[in-house]
Structure formats: C-alpha cells, structure tokens
Amino acid sequence: MILYTIPIISQLETVMQHVLEWFHNNVGLTWAWSIVAVTVVVRMILVPLTIRQIHSMQNLQKFAPQMKEIQKKYKGDKPRQNEELMKFYRENNINPAASCLPMLLQLPVFIALYYTLKHEQFPQGADLSWLNFIHDISAGTTTQWGGYILLVVYVASQMASTLFMAATADKTQRTLFMIMPLFFVFIIARFPAGLVLYWVTTNLWTVGQGLITRRLVSKAPAPTVERRSSRTPPKDDGSSENGANRESPPPTPAPAATQRPRQVRRKKKRTSRR
Amino acid sequence: MSAVLRIPATLGVGLVWLYRLTLGALFPTTCKYHPSCSEYAVQALHHHGLVRGSILAGWRLLRCNPWSRGGFDPVR
Numbered sequence: 001m002i003l004y005t006i007p008i009i010s011q012l013e014t015v016m017q018h019v020l021e022w023f024h025n026n027v028g029l030t031w032a033w034s035i036v037a038v039t040v041v042v043r044m045i046l047v048p049l050t051i052r053q054i055h056s057m058q059n060l061q062k063f064a065p066q067m068k069e070i071q072k073k074y075k076g077d078k079p080r081q082n083e084e085l086m087k088f089y090r091e092n093n094i095n096p097a098a099s100c101l102p103m104l105l106q107l108p109v110f111i112a113l114y115y116t117l118k119h120e121q122f123p124q125g126a127d128l129s130w131l132n133f134i135h136d137i138s139a140g141t142t143t144q145w146g147g148y149i150l151l152v153v154y155v156a157s158q159m160a161s162t163l164f165m166a167a168t169a170d171k172t173q174r175t176l177f178m179i180m181p182l183f184f185v186f187i188i189a190r191f192p193a194g195l196v197l198y199w200v201t202t203n204l205w206t207v208g209q210g211l212i213t214r215r216l217v218s219k220a221p222a223p224t225v226e227r228r229s230s231r232t233p234p235k236d237d238g239s240s241e242n243g244a245n246r247e248s249p250p251p252t253p254a255p256a257a258t259q260r261p262r263q264v265r266r267k268k269k270r271t272s273r274r
Numbered sequence: 275m276s277a278v279l280r281i282p283a284t285l286g287v288g289l290v291w292l293y294r295l296t297l298g299a300l301f302p303t304t305c306k307y308h309p310s311c312s313e314y315a316v317q318a319l320h321h322h323g324l325v326r327g328s329i330l331a332g333w334r335l336l337r338c339n340p341w342s343r344g345g346f347d348p349v350r
Contacts (some may be wrong), residue, residue, distance in 0.1 A: 109295075
C-alpha cells in the first residue's frame with residue numbers, strides 16, 4: 001500500500017513488533033492474546049476521553065426534546081437542519097458525543113499492526129484458546145476455522161457498536177453504517193487473522209462501554225415518557241417546550257441560556273400563524 | 275499556470291478521499307463539527323493550498339476532541 005512510503009509507519013511497525021514480543025516473551029501470553037492485550041491497553045489509554053463522552057451524552061439527553069423539534073422544523077432541508085443543530089449545540093454548550101480525534105488516535109495502532117502482521121512471521125503458539133482456534137495470527141483470516149467465527153463476531157459487534165456510538169439522529173446515515181459491515185466483511189476476510197482479532201476486541205470494548213454508558217445515561221433525570229410528548233403534532237410544540245422546561249433540572253446555567261433562542265422561535269411561530 | 279500550482283492541493287484532496295474510502299469507511303464516526311473534519315480538510319486545501327490547508331485541517335482535527343464544543347465551523 002501507498003501508506004508504507006510514509007517513514008513514520010515503518011517505525012510504528014517496529015514499536016508494535018516489540019510490544020507484541022514483550023507480551024509474548026515477558027508476560028507469557030500467546031500471540032493472539034498479546035494482540036488482545038495491546039487492544040485493551042490502547043482502549044484503556046482512551047478511557048479519559050470516554051468518560052468525557054459519557055458526560056456529554058448525558059447532557060445531550062437533557063436537550064433531546066428541543067433537538068427533535070429542530071429536526072422536525074427543518075425536515076426537508078438536511079444541510080440546514082445540520083447547521084441549526086450545530087448552532088443549537090454551540091448556544092447551549094452541548095458537546096456531541098462523537099469526535100474524530102479518539103478514532104484517529106487508534107488508526108496508527110491499527111496500521112502498525114497491519115504491517116507487522118504482514119511483514120513478520122509469528123511462529124507457533126498463537127492460539128487464542130484450546131481447539132487451535134487461531135493457529136497463526138499473521139495468516140489470512142479465512143485460512144483457519146476460527147477466522148470465520150471472528151468475521152461473524154466482527155459483523156455483529158460492528159453493528160452493535162454503531163448502535164451505541166452513533167450520536168447522529170440522521171437515520172439514513174445510521175442505516176448506512178449498519179449495513180456497511182456486511183460489505184466490508186469481504187475485504188476484511190483477506191486481512192491477517194490478528195488484525196480481525198484486534199478489530200473484534202476493540203468493537204466489543206466499544207459495545208461494553210456503550211452498555212455502561214447507557215446505564216449511566218438512563219440514570220440521568222430525563223424521563224422518556226416526557227420526550228414522547230414532543231412527538232405529538234406540531235400544534236403542541238409550545239406546550240411540549242414548556243414540558244421540557246419544567247422537566248429540565250434547574251441547577252446548571254445551560255438551561256437558562258436555552259430560553260433565549262426558544263423565545264425567539266416562539267415569536268416567529270406566532271407571526272406565521274397570523 | 276494556476277492549474278500547475280493547484281497540483282499539490284489536489285494531491286492533498288486525493289489523500290483525504292483515499293482516507294474516506296478506506297479507513298474512514300471502515301471506522302465510521304460522526305463528526306461533531308459542521309462541515310465534518312474531512313470536508314473541512316477538502317475545503318481548506320482548496321482555499322489555502324497544501325501547506326496552509328494541511329495546517330488548518332490538522333488544527334481542526336485536534337479541536338475535534340471530547341472536550342471541545344463542536345458546532346458550525348466553516349473554513350475562513
């Protein structure tokens with residue numbers, strides 16, 4: 001691949017090789033478990049970012065009724081809807097959960113692992129468990145029976161992690177992300193088994209994280225029953241806004257800031273009715 | 275002449291597209307900014323050329339972290 005011409009990548013590969021060897025020789029893990037260990041370490045380093053994401057997700061939940069209203073208002077105009085939502089985020093100090101940097105931080109690890117597995121041979125002792133599940137992490141995924149199981153788990157975990165991760169309410173984008181693994185499975189099948197193992201582990205971590213996040217978020221004071229009221233016909237928009245207002249907890253300064261744009265919007269609506 | 279000067283920036287845009295079609299597609303994430311980071315990179319490269327465009331895009335990526343607010347942030 002073209003990427004390999006970038007000098008840093010060959011250095012990353014050396015680092016990755018040493019890390020894997022350390023886990024294998026010093027900790028005494030099999031090669032497959034060394035890859036799992038590397039994945040877990042990477043994700044643990046990213047945990048501070050995750051905690052921050054949980055907080056912002058809780059914050060998002062609080063503003064869900066207002067955001068739904070914006071979506072309804074600009075239903076036909078997707079770019080405008082996006083812009084208005086972003087403006088709303090900014091006005092209310094909302095920090096959407098997803099961001100590019102944590103994902104990008106994982107990319108070098110992934111690329112390094114890819115080239116390490118491609119260039120190096122990892123002699124015997126790769127097994128993930130008994131039954132010779134994965135006998136060679138640098139061999140193709142489809143050359144070993146465990147690889148097929150990994151591919152199935154990959155598709156399932158990728159879909160599940162999309163469910164938990166995607167902060168977008170954009171349905172088409174979400175569906176697209178859900179369907180994509182079904183196509184990528186054919187590309188991924190040609191990758192070394194160790195890489196798919198990394199993928200599966202990181203996805204499962206995301207899913208586990210998502211489950212914990214969900215539990216934490218559901219504890220936040222935003223009853224779903226109240227949110228349902230905002231889905232009632234547009235006539236009730238004003239009242240649902242009031243409902244949201246009553247429901248949102250008073251202490252943080254953010255809700256106070258929300259009142260300004262909301263009042264403006266209500267005025268606009270009245271003029272349109274006249 | 276201007277077409278020749280545009281070659282480096284166009285190469286940069288090509289790299290962004292390469293990312294979008296390969297790694298970006300394999301690791302789907304949604305950006306908290308509008309336009310998204312990769313779209314921002316394409317626009318920055320078009321408006322400011324390879325060097326400044328890359329710096330702007332890099333700075334945007336650093337800003338796209340869990341501590342930032344996100345929102346509407348076009349290339350200036």
